[in-house]
Amino acid sequence: MMTLTRFAGWPVIAGAGLAGLSAALHLDRPCVVLSPSPLGEDAASALAQGGLAAAIGNDDDVALHMRDTIEAGDGLCDTRAVEAIIGAGPSAIATLLDWGVAFTRKGETDLDLHLEAAHSRARIAHVSGDSSGAGIMQALIAQVRASSRIVVLDGVTLDHIHVIEGRVRGVWLNTGQFIPTNHCILACGGAGALYVGATSPSSNTGRGLAAAARAGARLADMEFVQFHPTALDVETGGGRSPLISEAVRGAGAVLIDETGERFTDELHSRDRVSRAIARHRLDGHRVFLDARSGRGGKGLKQVFSRQFPGIARVCAQYGIDPDRMPIPVRPAVHYHMGGVATDLHGRASVPGLWACGEVACTGLHGANRLASNSLLEAFVMGRAVAWDVNNAARDRHSCQNPIRPPRLSSASFGPQMDRGAGILRDREGLQALTSYLTPLASRDDHALVGAAIASAALRRRESRGSHWRVDGEDSACAGRFHFTLEDIGLQERSLEPA
Known part of the structure; x- marks a missing residue:
């Protein structure tokens, strides 16, 4: 084991998609970005085709965009998150233009805006027709490479979050190295690749989400898995x-x-x-x-x-x-509305831990994400996290040479996830999936995340948004579920609405 003392005290950003790079670029101090592959490769953000939704059209306004978001979320959107994130859409577009994103224009001044399903107005700013994610990422990568205070570690991922007395004190890397820090920012994508044939990169198996849960963080809306x-x-x-x-x-x-x-x-x-x-x-x-x-x-x-x-x-x-x-x-599985529960500063329930992008759950999407709101949320919440970290205390670091936790397995459970927690769900399938994965969750990250999805889906007996129970009951539960690791069966405790 080697402690990377050079980076001691620096914010560590796990993930190099749009949310992670937005956080890095908005920080006012040196930081480390953990990128599982070279920048721009194998990131879900770079695969986004549609673009970024923002109410900037002449016939549009933020109130309309908010209404469409809430309707798509099927009654479970957090209205505070909708107001804050959707309201930030025009400023997000302005910043991205300043950073060199070549959004397609209609004429010399106006942006060309696409219409997508469940939007009442054409409001999707795009790049080169269907290469929006790649175009946005290309501009942000150029900004990151031009910055001397951002260090990118290629081929490196977060393995474990080191917590002492309920606070983050460092992170373990897949290389066996340790960085002492009080500021860990999760931006490592969703859990779509737990399923067979998902549109997500193969690395999006919820490993960051699992690390947060094992550190004691609360999760939210885990049952809501969107199929494109x-x-x-x-x-x-x-x-x-x-x-x-x-x-x-x-x-x-x-x-x-x-x-x-x-x-x-x-x-x-x-x-x-x-x-x-x-x-x-x-x-x-x-x-x-x-x-x-x-x-x-x-x-x-x-x-x-x-x-x-x-x-x-x-x-x-x-x-x-x-x-x-x-x-x-x-x-095909495309996006996970659930994740690490955060406030509108991106703070998780564990002090020193933030999350943004698909790994996080702000409540913006509710039970079903409105198309192209994900890139908007990633950029806005990456910025919000950075601003919060900029104002956080810069404590001294005395955590040196800690004991490394045991390495966990990551088996494949795709067929079981498809059968038990697919588009059309029922009690029998969810119970079978929960019973199969829960005993494995203590030693396997994929099993942990799958068990969290299945447990929440079993608890929600109604059909709502992307969670559809063919045996659903009317209005069985109208609230959102927040829960911690013990709630998936490692300890006896029932899920409770937030």
Whole structure:
């Protein structure tokens, strides 16, 4: 074991997506960024196709954006989080423009804004049609590389959060090294890759969330796992499923089956469209996204390959030409609304621990995330965390050469997660999943996060948003669930509404 004394006392940011880089760039002191791969690679932010939602259009305002967010969240959004984060949308766009993000423009001044499902206005600022995440990340990476106070450790991840007397006193890295610090910022993504064929990077298995839970942090909304309606329905060999952006349906593409008939409203919220597709597939149908132009009012008004060149290139890898044929699609796990419970400063329940981005749960998304609100939340909350850390006390560090905790396993439970906690859930499947994972949770991080999802889903007997119980009861519980590690079965204690 080696203590990295050079970085003692520096804030340590676990994760190098949009939330992590936003936090790093807004800090006023030296910091360390842990990046599991070279900057810009294997980060969910870089994969985002649609863009960043903000009420900046001439026909739009923050109140409308807030209303759409709350409606999509199906009654469980924290209105304080909605007001703060959605209200910060215009300032986020302004800062990103200042930092060099090349949002696509319409004319010389106005940004070109896309419409996406469940939005009442076109408000999605995008880059190069369908390369928004990559475009935003490219600009932030340039800013990070130009900063002498930000140290990026490539190929390094957070392994364990060291807590003494209830406060963060350091972090253990996957390299076996230790950094003494009172400021740990989690920005390490969600847990989508716990499922088979998710759209998430393979590294997004909730390891940061597990580390926070083992440190005693409270979790929230763990049962709410969002399935994107339109992942490309092709054989990927077990890898990440390519995504067909929400913006494609917003631009006019329609969902059809093998007979050519439409069977649902494509612009409903993601949870409703995903369930409609899942049920249609269970009835024996295949589902396609028809994005061909010039089809008697149906389809895109422009040629697909010009409007969405990145998606067209991915489709071509599988022999699909969206300009001439429908695109086979299926739902796939895409985003986790749950995570480490935080306030609007990004503070977790453990002093010295902050979280932002998909690993965190601010309450913005409620039971179902509104499309393209995730990049907005990542940037705004990364900034909020940095501002809070800037004002935090800079304590002395005496934690040297601590005893390293035992290494934990990370087995694959994808098929079990799909069966027990998929789009359509029931008590029997959730009980079986909980019973299977809970005994493994003390020694396996993936089992821990899966057990937390299953336990919360079992407790919520109603159907709400992305959590759909086929055996659901009406208004069984109207509140949100906050809970700690002991609540998933390591100790006897029942889940309680927050």
